[in-house]
Amino acid sequence: MGQTGAPRGRPRTFDRDAALTQAMRLFWERGYEATSLNELTEAMGIRPGSLYAAFGDKRSLFKEVVHAYARSSVGAFIGIALKEEPTAFRAFARILHQAAAIYPDPSHPAGCLTISAATNVTVQDAEIAVFLRDLRNANLMVFHDRLRTAQQEGELPPGADPRALAGYFAVVIQGMSQRARDGADATELAAIADMAMAAWPEAEPGRSSPN
Amino acid sequence: MGQTGAPRGRPRTFDRDAALTQAMRLFWERGYEATSLNELTEAMGIRPGSLYAAFGDKRSLFKEVVHAYARSSVGAFIGIALKEEPTAFRAFARILHQAAAIYPDPSHPAGCLTISAATNVTVQDAEIAVFLRDLRNANLMVFHDRLRTAQQEGELPPGADPRALAGYFAVVIQGMSQRARDGADATELAAIADMAMAAWPEAEPGRSSPN
DNA sequence: CTCATTGTAGAGCGATCGCTCAATAAGTTG
DNA sequence: CAACTTATTGAGCGATCGCTCTACAATGAG
Numbered sequence: 001m002g003q004t005g006a007p008r009g010r011p012r013t014f015d016r017d018a019a020l021t022q023a024m025r026l027f028w029e030r031g032y033e034a035t036s037l038n039e040l041t042e043a044m045g046i047r048p049g050s051l052y053a054a055f056g057d058k059r060s061l062f063k064e065v066v067h068a069y070a071r072s073s074v075g076a077f078i079g080i081a082l083k084e085e086p087t088a089f090r091a092f093a094r095i096l097h098q099a100a101a102i103y104p105d106p107s108h109p110a111g112c113l114t115i116s117a118a119t120n121v122t123v124q125d126a127e128i129a130v131f132l133r134d135l136r137n138a139n140l141m142v143f144h145d146r147l148r149t150a151q152q153e154g155e156l157p158p159g160a161d162p163r164a165l166a167g168y169f170a171v172v173i174q175g176m177s178q179r180a181r182d183g184a185d186a187t188e189l190a191a192i193a194d195m196a197m198a199a200w201p202e203a204e205p206g207r208s209s210p211n
Numbered sequence: 212m213g214q215t216g217a218p219r220g221r222p223r224t225f226d227r228d229a230a231l232t233q234a235m236r237l238f239w240e241r242g243y244e245a246t247s248l249n250e251l252t253e254a255m256g257i258r259p260g261s262l263y264a265a266f267g268d269k270r271s272l273f274k275e276v277v278h279a280y281a282r283s284s285v286g287a288f289i290g291i292a293l294k295e296e297p298t299a300f301r302a303f304a305r306i307l308h309q310a311a312a313i314y315p316d317p318s319h320p321a322g323c324l325t326i327s328a329a330t331n332v333t334v335q336d337a338e339i340a341v342f343l344r345d346l347r348n349a350n351l352m353v354f355h356d357r358l359r360t361a362q363q364e365g366e367l368p369p370g371a372d373p374r375a376l377a378g379y380f381a382v383v384i385q386g387m388s389q390r391a392r393d394g395a396d397a398t399e400l401a402a403i404a405d406m407a408m409a410a411w412p413e414a415e416p417g418r419s420s421p422n
Numbered sequence: 423c424t425c426a427t428t429g430t431a432g433a434g435c436g437a438t439c440g441c442t443c444a445a446t447a448a449g450t451t452g
Numbered sequence: 453c454a455a456c457t458t459a460t461t462g463a464g465c466g467a468t469c470g471c472t473c474t475a476c477a478a479t480g481a482g
Contacts, residue, residue, distance in 0.1 A: 009458025010448040031331025034244060037440055047461060048441065054459090058440065115389070119330040120242025133393050164402035167390065171403055175386030178326070179378065182344050191375035192382055199410035220428025221478040248470055258431055259471065265429090269470065 016054060019044040023055075024065045029109040032062055032118045032128050062117075062128060066135070069113045074102055078173075082142065088150035092169055093197050099173055100189035103180035111177035114139075140170045160201040172196045227265060230255040234266075235276045240320040243273055243329045243339050273328075273339060277346070280324045285313055289384075293353065299361035303380055304408050310384055311400035314391035322388035325350075351381045371412040383407045 022043040026035045037058060041048055055061040069075040077098045085091035103111050114135055121129040143166035150156045156165075176189055184192075233254040237246045248269060252259055266272040280286040288309045296302035314322050325346055332340040354377035361367045367376075387400055395403075 006450065007458090008450055009456080010450095010460080012459065013448090030333065034331045034333040036333070036438080038438080049443085049462085050460060052441070116330050119327050119389075119392070120245045120332075122241065122245040122247070136393055161402060161406075164399070164406055167395065167399055167403045168406040171386030171390050171407075172382055173386070174389040175382030175384070178330075178385040178389070179382050181330070182347055184378065188375070188378055191372060192378045195372075195375055195379040195410050196382075197410075198412070199406050199408075201409070217480065218428085219480055220426080221430080223429065224478095247468080249468080260432085260473085261430060263471070 012050075012054070014044070014046050014050070019046060019054070020065060020068055023061060024069055024113070025109060027062055027065050027117055028069070028113040031116065031120070033121055033125055059125075059128065063131065066114065066117075066132070074105075074108060075113070077102065078139065079142070082146055087155055088146055089155065089197075089200055091146065092200075093193075095169070096172065096176070096193035096196055097190060099176050100193045101186050103177055104184060104186050104189060111181040112173075115174050115177045116181060136170070136174075140166055143169055157202040165201070168199065169196075223261075223265070225255070225257050225261070230257060230265070231276060231279055234272060235280055235324070236320060238273060238276050238328055239280070239324040242327065242331070244332055244336055270336075270339065274342065277325065277328075277343070285316075285319060286324070288313065289350065290353070293357055298366055299357055300366065300408075300411055302357065303411075304404075306380070307383065307387070307404035307407055308401060310387050311404045312397050314388055315395060315397050315400060322392040323384075326385050326388040327392060347381070347385075351377055354380055368413040376412070379410065380407075 022045075023040055026039055026043055030039075037048060037051070040058075040061070041051055044051065046054075051061070055064060078095050081094040081098065082091050085094055099112075114132055118125075118129045118132045144163055147156060147160075147162035147165050151158070151160060151162055156162065172192075176184075176192065179192070180189065233256075234251055237250055237254050241250075248259060248262070251269075251272070252262055255262065257265075262272070266275060289306050292305040292309065293302050296305055310323075325343055329336075329340045329343045355374055358367060358371075358373035358376050362369070362371060362373055367373065383403075387395075387403065390403070391400060
């Protein structure tokens with residue numbers, strides 16, 4: 001047992017992960033529908049038959065791309081910050097500043113794949129739009145949870161509204177992704193991140209945020 | 212002179228404005244590329260030949276739709292608020308709250324057409340994406356100008372950064388449009404608008420905003 | 423009336439879309 | 453070696469894309 005099992009039949013002639021990365025870049029840059037099978041096979045260096053054998057149809061390839069993206073450094077920074085930072089304030093401040101640095105980074109397409117890859121979609125691909133929307137709304141729930149516990153722990157004042165705050169950060173992050181796609185650079189986005197954090201509640205008395 | 216000129220030839224059998232409105236709804240809901248000529252002609256109640264005679268090709272139809280949108284109540288509220296409100300603070304507060312009410316309004320597709328109609332686009336339609344991006348960036352400049360004069364007039368403290376503030380409001384508005392498309396309702400967006408206005412600078416001393 | 427002008431209707435153009443399939447190649451197994 | 457299994461190749465499927473063209477209808481001008 002535990003035997004890996006010798007691979008049978010003709011071995012693959014391409015690197016599956018590398019091909020997936022190329023597909024990710026295309027979907028990330030152009031979005032789901034605007035990326036054609038022709039462009040995909042060319043970028044991945046394979047023929048349609050190989051693509052369908054290795055990844056299934058375009059839909060499932062895209063979903064696998066999204067999962068790979070979520071596991072990548074660019075896609076995972078939000079969850080990591082929420083896990084590592086001791087306070088909600090520090091977590092969201094870090095998230096916004098990392099987004100400001102990552103979204104316009106020229107080493108990959110601008111903005112967040114999850115936010116922008118399926119905003120315009122035909123009826124027959126509505127499933128893909130719903131798939132990404134659910135992902136975004138799930139992320140919103142994670143924000144909500146973190147802020148609710150922050151309130152229970154006393155970091156947030158009782159008068160604060162965790163749900164509105166979660167929506168606010170989701171809005172700022174999605175807006176920053178859009179602005180990065182419109183050409184905003186890291187410096188501009190960092191200034192925006194600072195502005196956005198100024199809305200953190202309970203700054204009234206002494207402006208001493210739970211640092 | 213001044214003669215309107217009697218229309219020659221066979222008169223049009225459809226209402227051009229009504230047809231344009233139908234095209235707007237489709238582009239607004241699905242985006243530029245995801246809306247097909249087939250859907251357009253069906254929704255507008257005309258045949259392809261009539262569409263091309265009256266509006267030119269798909270590109271120019273879309274551009275005319277965008278101009279009509281900008282003149283509509285849904286598309287023009289930002290400019291109106293900037294013109295009517297005496298202070299920048301009141302203008303942006305009004306803009307955010309109107310966006311919160313308008314973007315999720317069920318009487319039309321969610322969000323802002325200018326923001327979401329061409330985020331994913333193939334290479335051959337890149338011109339359309341650039342067209343909308345330029346529109347968004349022009350709007351950002353309007354924000355910047357308004358905030359710069361607010362600073363010159365003393366409404367904004369000297370330490371404030373009008374450029375960052377303009378980018379911040381652009382981010383919040385674009386994010387609110389996205390959230391509306393993801394299903395956020397007017398109540399939720401209004402709470403977010405309140406949160407966002409709390410970032411307005413120079414709230415330090417007495418929290419008395421220039422109301 | 424005839425003529426010129428404009429609009430409509432419907433068929434269908436070439437190109438591209440996502441995708442499939444038969445033939446062949448390249449491995450392991452016995 | 454032959455048998456089996458899987459991958460690659462390249463042609464090409466039906467459907468849809470944006471768009472055009474021809475035949476005909478409806479108006480005003482003369």
